[in-house]
Amino acid sequence: MTSKSIATLIAAAAGSLMAASAAEAAGELNLICSADVVICEQMLGDFEKAHDVKVNMVRLSSGETYAKVRAEARNPKTDIWWGGTGDPHLQAASENLTLEYKSPMLDQLNSWAVKQAESAGHRTVGIYAGALGWGYNTELFAKKGLKDPACWADLLAPELKGEIQIANPNSSGTAYTALASLVQIMGEDKAFEYLKSLNANVSQYTKSGSAPVKAAARGEAGLGIVFMHDAVAQTAEGFPVKSVAPCEGTGYEIGSMSIIKGARNLDNAKLWYDWALKPEVQSRMKDAKSFQLPSNKSAEIPKEAPRFEDIKLIDYDFKTYGDPAKRKALLERWDREIGAIAN
Structure with missing residues (x-):
């Protein structure tokens, strides 16, 4: 066999390995979405368009999700939990059901979103309010x-x-x-x-x-x-x-997002997590008639969104009521x- 043929075989083998690695990296993501079904489906579609990842989504309320994550703690079937009120996310964090993760997007977020993350030991983060x-x-x-x-x-x-x-x-x-x-x-x-x-x-x-x-x-x-x-x-x-x-x-509420401890598709969970905190992603929420206040400081606030400065808010005790x-x-x-x- 000539040296040229050997080089060709080596290149082909390397290409096959790279392709297999890419396929493995792409894989799947098991997502529970606790927001309105319209924004859940929009987020899923946008993510799959931007990434070679198949998202398996279930829509459950935040209370139901907390119960499911708790019941499956020894054998987690969920990778990431997006949306829903922050209290159940904080409860899951306090019970060590979610994973500590500091996104590189943290410094782009509003203080209330960062405070949510810090109060949970970075086992959750605020995505909207x-x-x-x-x-x-x-x-x-x-x-x-x-x-x-x-x-x-x-x-x-x-x-x-x-x-x-x-x-x-x-x-x-x-x-x-x-x-x-x-x-x-x-x-x-x-x-x-x-x-x-x-x-x-x-x-x-x-x-x-x-x-x-x-x-x-x-x-x-x-x-x-x-x-x-x-x-x-x-x-x-x-x-x-x-x-x-x-x-x-x-x-x-501070709508939140958490990676489940023991996630089977951890890399893809982190990929979603960082992506969902981007300003362009959060600016798209209004297109699904979701009018919350986004957590990224650079995201566009929908004109219809009720502003906190126009509302008499209590100093909601997230730590106590998230216990x-x-x-x-x-x-x-x-x-x-x-x-x-x-x-």
Whole structure:
């Protein structure tokens, strides 16, 4: 065999090895998305266009995801968890269910997103933020002669009986944020007294956090207690929905992202993590009618996004209410005092 033939064989073998390595590096990514399904699908499509990686996505609420990640701790089937309220991400971090990772994108993020990461030992990071409030159907309210609700207290009006929907805090991060916010605004005992009174006006405790305002948009309910950006999204779709930030003050979420400890596709999980923090990626969220405040300082803020400076925000205690013991105690009390009498 000539030296030229040997060189050709060596080159071919090297090329085959490189191709095999590239295929292995591309691989797959197992993703749980806890945001609205429209932004989940847009993120998946954009990522697959930019990378030679097959994304296997499941859409679950943040409470459901936390439970799944916890149940699968010894044999993780998920690589990365994107979206959903920060409290369950912090709970997962405190239980060592997620992986410490400092993205090279950290220095481009707003301080609230970095603080979220630091409080969790860099086992999660903030990707967007949004204030809690509600959206109500203005046409339905006008038709029924109902008073426009501006404050938490207004939601207890007897004429709103059967007109309100809110999610179940066991499955929904949105509803858990509402529960924790009311406890911080009113004190725990008074908050539960409020929730018992509110129950008389609640027609349904939904599984998903955004479902209540979607029902209000369709006229199936008068009002949904949700994150304000979810109400704004219904307005942007052309529904007669008005969003409200309650006058007494309100809590907010820091939507988060975490890599699952024991991820089988760790390199691809880190690839998604860094990609999802880029300004051009976060600027695209508005195209899926997601109107949260992005965590990257250079990302475009949607003009429709409710601004924190226009809202009376409480100093939401993420550390306390992201603690698994505190969450467990509040949810058990909710089950005993509210869930047990729920309509």
